[in-house]
Amino acid sequence: QVQLVESGGGLVRPGGSLRLSCVASGFSFSDFYMTWIRQAPGKGLEWVSYISSADGSKYYAESVKGRFTISRDNSKDSLHLQMDSLRVEDTAIYYCAKEGSTICSGGSCHPENFDSWGQGTLVTVSS
Amino acid sequence: QSVLTQPPSVSGAPGQRVTISCTGSSSNIGAAYDVHWYQQLPGTAPRLLIYGDDNRPSGVPDRFSGSKSGTSASLAITGLQAEDEAHYYCQSFDSSLSGPVFGGGTKLTVL
Numbered sequence: 001q002v003q004l005v006e007s008g009g010g011l012v013r014p015g016g017s018l019r020l021s022c023v024a025s026g027f028s029f030s031d032f033y034m035t036w037i038r039q040a041p042g043k044g045l046e047w048v049s050y051i052s053s054a055d056g057s058k059y060y061a062e063s064v065k066g067r068f069t070i071s072r073d074n075s076k077d078s079l080h081l082q083m084d085s086l087r088v089e090d091t092a093i094y095y096c097a098k099e100g101s102t103i104c105s106g107g108s109c110h111p112e113n114f115d116s117w118g119q120g121t122l123v124t125v126s127s
Numbered sequence: 128q129s130v131l132t133q134p135p136s137v138s139g140a141p142g143q144r145v146t147i148s149c150t151g152s153s154s155n156i157g158a159a160y161d162v163h164w165y166q167q168l169p170g171t172a173p174r175l176l177i178y179g180d181d182n183r184p185s186g187v188p189d190r191f192s193g194s195k196s197g198t199s200a201s202l203a204i205t206g207l208q209a210e211d212e213a214h215y216y217c218q219s220f221d222s223s224l225s226g227p228v229f230g231g232g233t234k235l236t237v238l
Contacts, residue, residue: 045165045216045218045232046229047226047229050226059225100178101179103160103220105220105222105225106222106225110226112161112163113179119171119172
């Protein structure tokens with residue numbers, strides 16, 4: 001069965017950096033868009049970034065653009081999120097999620113929904 | 128402020144039927160993009176409950192159903208059970224933002 005296991009979370013000072021990882025198993029990793037979604041304490045879900053399966057196209061939410069970098073290593077079935085210039089408002093549980101299906105709009109394609117999620121890794125940004 | 132609007136909470140007694148609404152706009156639900164629903168039990172990751180407006184992944188009981196009309200969608204839960212107590216989130220695609228959008232979530236309490 002599909003399994004996604006995140007790691008790399010922790011406590012970091014504002015302005016600091018962290019690198020999250022997600023190791024996948026149980027499916028053909030290279031065939032699917034992969035996404036990072038976060039949830040601030042007691043809050044709802046927020047899409048952070050995703051990366052395509054085919055050409056490695058990357059998309060970011062405005063709130064993290066220029067500070068976060070998503071990447072994938074299909075040879076190791078792994079997904080990463082490099083988080084720089086962290087802010088207090090980046091404090092959240094970060095989930096790695098696999099696309100359930102793809103939607104194409106305006107000449108580009110995106111994950112339409114998320115059918116498998118990891119257990120999440122907690123990132124706390126505090127002084 | 129979430130792009131999709133959900134009521135913060137709903138409640139119902141065991142065996143009853145409850146619905147959770149999800150209101151969007153002309154750039155997401157109203158543009159005919161599909162709506163998907165997730166269930167998040169306390170202390171766990173979300174799981175896909177309904178996809179493509181009204182489809183259930185394998186393993187999801189048929190007590191859960193989805194519908195969509197215009198710029199809104201709804202999740203219905205019949206025969207409410209104690210284990211249904213959770214947060215529920217709707218999600219769609221937004222053409223203006225070029226990305227997925229979520230509702231703020233609805234906490235379901237089983238009385």
